[in-house]
Amino acid sequence: MISNNEITKILKEIAEYLEMKSIPFKPRAYEKAAEAISELEEEVTEVYKKGGLIALEKIPGVGISIAEKIEEFIKTGKLKYYEQLKKSVPVDLASFSGIEGLGPKTIFKLYKKLGIKNLKDLESAIAKRKIEKLKGFGKKSEEKISKGIEFAKKHSGRYVLGFIMPLIREIENRIKNISGVKQVVVAGSVRRMKETIRDADILVVSQKPKPVMDYFVSMPEVAYVIAHGKTKSSIKLKNGLDVDIRVVPEESFGAALNYFTGNRDHNVSLRELAIKNGWKLNEYGLFKGKKIIAGKSEEELYKKFGLTYVEPELRENTGELRLAKENKLPKLIGYKDLRGDLQIQTNWTDGANSIEEMACAAIAERLEYIVITDHTKRLAMTHGLDEKRIKEQWKEIDKVNAKLKKEKINFTILKGSECDILKDGSMDLSDKILEQLDVVGGAVHSSFNLSKEEQTKRIMKAMKNPHVDIIFHPTGRILNRREPYEIDIDEIIKVAKETGTVLEIDAYPERLDLKDHYIKKCVETGVKLSIDSDAHSITHLPYLEYGIGTARRGFATKNDIINAWPIDKMLSFLKDKRKIK
DNA sequence: GCCGTTTTCGGCCCGACTGTTTTCAGTCG
Numbered sequence: 001m002i003s004n005n006e007i008t009k010i011l012k013e014i015a016e017y018l019e020m021k022s023i024p025f026k027p028r029a030y031e032k033a034a035e036a037i038s039e040l041e042e043e044v045t046e047v048y049k050k051g052g053l054i055a056l057e058k059i060p061g062v063g064i065s066i067a068e069k070i071e072e073f074i075k076t077g078k079l080k081y082y083e084q085l086k087k088s089v090p091v092d093l094a095s096f097s098g099i100e101g102l103g104p105k106t107i108f109k110l111y112k113k114l115g116i117k118n119l120k121d122l123e124s125a126i127a128k129r130k131i132e133k134l135k136g137f138g139k140k141s142e143e144k145i146s147k148g149i150e151f152a153k154k155h156s157g158r159y160v161l162g163f164i165m166p167l168i169r170e171i172e173n174r175i176k177n178i179s180g181v182k183q184v185v186v187a188g189s190v191r192r193m194k195e196t197i198r199d200a201d202i203l204v205v206s207q208k209p210k211p212v213m214d215y216f217v218s219m220p221e222v223a224y225v226i227a228h229g230k231t232k233s234s235i236k237l238k239n240g241l242d243v244d245i246r247v248v249p250e251e252s253f254g255a256a257l258n259y260f261t262g263n264r265d266h267n268v269s270l271r272e273l274a275i276k277n278g279w280k281l282n283e284y285g286l287f288k289g290k291k292i293i294a295g296k297s298e299e300e301l302y303k304k305f306g307l308t309y310v311e312p313e314l315r316e317n318t319g320e321l322r323l324a325k326e327n328k329l330p331k332l333i334g335y336k337d338l339r340g341d342l343q344i345q346t347n348w349t350d351g352a353n354s355i356e357e358m359a360c361a362a363i364a365e366r367l368e369y370i371v372i373t374d375h376t377k378r379l380a381m382t383h384g385l386d387e388k389r390i391k392e393q394w395k396e397i398d399k400v401n402a403k404l405k406k407e408k409i410n411f412t413i414l415k416g417s418e419c420d421i422l423k424d425g426s427m428d429l430s431d432k433i434l435e436q437l438d439v440v441g442g443a444v445h446s447s448f449n450l451s452k453e454e455q456t457k458r459i460m461k462a463m464k465n466p467h468v469d470i471i472f473h474p475t476g477r478i479l480n481r482r483e484p485y486e487i488d489i490d491e492i493i494k495v496a497k498e499t500g501t502v503l504e505i506d507a508y509p510e511r512l513d514l515k516d517h518y519i520k521k522c523v524e525t526g527v528k529l530s531i532d533s534d535a536h537s538i539t540h541l542p543y544l545e546y547g548i549g550t551a552r553r554g555f556a557t558k559n560d561i562i563n564a565w566p567i568d569k570m571l572s573f574l575k576d577k578r579k580i581k
Numbered sequence: 582g583c584c585g586t587t588t589t590c591g592g593c594c595c596g597a598c599t600g601t602t603t604t605c606a607g608t609c610g
Contacts, residue, residue, distance in 0.1 A: 018582095025593060029582040063583050101599090103608050138601060188610085201610080227598050227609090234598085234609085244610075246597090259595090264610070271594045276587075282595055 001045055002074050008038040010073065010082055011066070013093050017085040020108035032061035032265075041489075041517050045074055092118040100148040100226060100236070109136070123149065147224060155240025158196035160479050162509025162546045164241060165190070168200050171219065171243070178215055180208035182250065187260035191312045193549030195512045196479055199242035201260045209247035216245050252284045255295035259283040265317035266310075273305055273321075313552040330523075332552045333531075333561055338544055340369040340563040340570065342439055343418060343472060343504065343532035348393050349374040350382035352537040355393075355413065356400045361538035363411050369567045371416035371439040372397060373472075376428040378420040379445055387433050390417065412567055414438040418472055423447045425461025427468065434467035439574065441504065443472040444485065452486040459492060463501040466581035469574045470530055471496070473506040473513040480510065489518055496527045500577035502562055503527055505554075507547025508534040519554025528573070529556060530563050 015030035036059055037044055047055045048071065056067035073079045091111050095118045096102055110116040113134055114125050122145070125131055131142040168186055176184045181204055185191070188201030204212050209231045216233050217225045226234040231247045248256040259267060259282070274281035279288050285295025286304055294304040302309050307324035311332055314320040323329045344358050345351035351358070355372055362370045374393065375384040385393065397413050404411050416439040420428035427434060427442065434440050442462040450458065462468050474492065475484035496503050503522055506513045511534065514522070522529055531547035533540055551561060558564045562573060 026582050028593080032583080061583070065582055101608065105607055136601070136606090140600060144599090199610085229598050232597050260610085262610080264594090267610095268594055275594085280595090284596095 001043075002077065004037050004040055004044050007044055007070060007073060008034045009094070010079060011037065014082055014085060016093055016104040016107075017089060019104040020089055022105075029061070029063075030066070033059070033066045035265075036061040044070060048074055090117060095119040096122070098152040099145065100151065100242075101144050102148055109134070119149070151223070151236060151240065157480065158198050159241055160510050161190065161193065161195055161197055162543055164197065164200075164239075167221070167237075167239075167241075168243075171221070172202065174219075175202065175204060175212060175216070175245075178206075178211050180206045181212060182206060183253065185257060187257055188244075188262060191261050192263065192315060193313050193546070193553060195509075195515065195546075195550065199244060202243065202245045203253075203256055203260050204245060204247045205250050205253050206247050207249065212245065212247050246283075248283065250296075251292070252295050254297035254299070254301050255281070255285045256283045258298050258301055261312050261315060263316050266315040266321070269317055269321055270305070277305075311552060313549060314555070316553075330555050330557050333548060333556050333558045333564055335545060335548050336366070337558050337564045338367065338531060338548065338561070339566060340367055340371070341533050341535070341541065341544065342371045342416070342470065342530045342563050343373045343441060343506070343534045344370050345374055345418070345534070345536045346372055348372075348389070348396075349379075349384055350536060355396055356403075357538055358535065358541075359400060359404065359411060359413050361535075361541050363409065365541050365544070368410065369412040369414060371414040373416040373418040373439070373441055375445075376417060376419045378422065378428040384420070384428075385417070387430065390429070390433060414567075414571075416440060418443050419468075420445055421458060421462040423450070423458065425458040427462065427465060431465075431467055434465075435578075437467070438571065439469050440467050441470040441472040442468045444476055448476060448482075448485040450485070452488060455485050456488040456491050459487060460495045463492075463495050463499050464581065466578050468501065469577065470502040470504050472504045472532070473508075473511050473534070474503050475513050475515075475518070477513055477515075478510050479512070484513070489521070493518075493521055493525050493527055496522070497525050499581055500528075502530050502574075505529055505531045505547045505551050505561075506534045507531055507543045507545070507550070508540070509543055509546050512546060512550045514550075514554075516550050516553035519551055519556055523555050523557075523560050528562050529560055531561055532563070 011030050011034035015027040019027040053067050053071055056062055056070055057064060069079055069081055089111060091107060096107055114130055116122050116125055126142060126146050131137050132139045168190060172184050172186055175181060183205040185203045186200060187203050189197045190200055206212055213233050217228045217235060221237045223236045223238045226236060234244045236242055271281045274286060279286055285292040286301060294300045299309050308327050308329055310320050310324050341362060346355050346358055347353060359370060375382040377384045377386040394415055397415055401413050415437050417429060417437055418441050421442045421444050422428060459471060477484035503514055505519060531544060531551055533544050535541050562570050
């Protein structure tokens with residue numbers, strides 16, 4: 001079966017071939033179609049199977065011509081149009097991907113003049129100093145390509161946002177201290193809270209750009225400088241992350257922040273909207289002729305367009321501008337809105353800290369309650385709790401609660417479990433134990449490779465258990481490391497709705513599970529969610545931020561997230577749900 | 582090649598920086 005990845009790849013390559021030939025507009029059309037498909041939840045082959053060509057055409061950016069090409073590719077596993085392009089320029093595009101500064105036009109020139117077809121050819125041409133002798137190239141171009149290759153080999157792919165964020169914030173803070181700097185904001189995909197990022201964009205307000213540029217390109221983390229201009233510079237860090245910086249004057253801050261936050265298609269849509277109004281939008285402001293009519297703040301900018309403010313996390317050009325126009329954007333859950341954390345591990349199993357230490361850390365995060373959810377016996381490697389040990393744990397929880405009460409601290413530790421969902425969908429602890437717990441999370445930790453049907457059935461059975469309140473990290477994915485297990489997410493959401501079962505947004509940076517698209521489906525269906533740190537140490541509690549960011553990307557409001565509610569409301573919701581099951 | 586509460590045909594975002602050039606194409610975001 002042809003995967004979305006394969007279709008995306010072939011469409012992207014077509015775009016590059018067309019770019020080489022300087023054919024206008026078509027490359028962007030293919031790129032847009034490729035992007036849309038890479039973001040698609042459903043398998044394109046399924047879409048085609050269900051609705052044929054017409055269904056394919058409904059994918060945004062896919063028209064009749066690309067739809068027919070996808071059809072041919074699905075049916076025959078081949079695409080004549082692509083084969084012809086490849087025949088006319090027989091280069092291995094994939095082997096050049098990720099090399100900084102090496103675009104389609106350059107690849108084409110190198111092929112035509114030196115017969116370079118793949119990375120190996122390119123490396124040997126560099127070794128023989130052939131490139132610097134070419135017209136239009138020079139010593140510096142050759143060096144740049146050489147460096148690009150070196151780095152592309154070492155570092156590929158994307159960085160998990162929550163793990164790279166401390167470094168980005170450290171750099172941000174150092175730039176804040178440079179003289180003349182009035183404001184520093186990390187924009188781009190970081191501000192949109194994408195789960196993984198490829199680069200970081202830093203926006204600076206200052207009347208004196210030079211000291212900012214000079215410091216930026218000479219930071220100790222810099223591997224090499226990609227560009228060093230008057231108001232804009234780009235560097236590659238030793239860990240492989242690209243970082244761009246841009247300095248703008250105060251009056252352009254809003255327009256620049258908007259421009260730098262993106263995504264690209266959101267920006268393009270806004271700029272097209274400007275043109276329709278007879279204006280022009282760039283990073284310096286919104287202009288009517290030469291007169292600036294907005295740009296100091298983002299709020300002002302959206303207002304001028306007749307739109308309600310669009311939160312950064314929603315700027316993916318997936319319909320948010322239409323909703324902004326109709327004043328239908330939801331009031332997203334805020335970064336300070338969580339009152340509790342429903343998944344916390346302690347040193348009773350694989351956590352690093354005691355119950356009391358975790359409670360204190362949660363208090364420091366301004367939470368009002370946590371649920372202790374250590375693993376259960378099936379997870380032997382974590383020394384999972386059996387019926388006997390979990391009862392001992394309850395005594396410990398009571399003790400710490402009593403201590404907090406005595407100290408007049410308004411904080412509650414609830415009794416819970418991250419209870420294994422066994423292969424057949426039954427639970428790892430008896431119903432008699434489960435019914436005594438305040439919050440029960442069911443989780444899959446084994447048999448990841450069941451068929452889609454079996455895996456879905458397994459989780460559905462757990463959801464139908466009256467004592468199971470939440471499904472923890474429902475798809476089991478680990479970013480950059482493990483694919484989600486196969487489940488029918490629509491079916492899971494349907495049963496969650498029927499049974500009142502809550503689905504979790506696990507905030508651990510490499511999980512973020514559920515992910516944004518699925519969260520949106522839950523919000524639309526009315527399935528309730530929780531945002532939990534899944535903390536295994538006191539240092540993990542701040543990860544809640546990434547869960548909230550992901551929830552915001554999924555259009556979730558406070559009402560959708562049960563641990564944004566007061567403890568009594570949250571608990572009575574779960575109790576009522578247990579009754580109806 | 583796609584798309585349309587201005588359009589089913591005629592548009593398609595905008596600007597900084599680089600390297601190799603004397604005016605600009607290529608790349609990137």
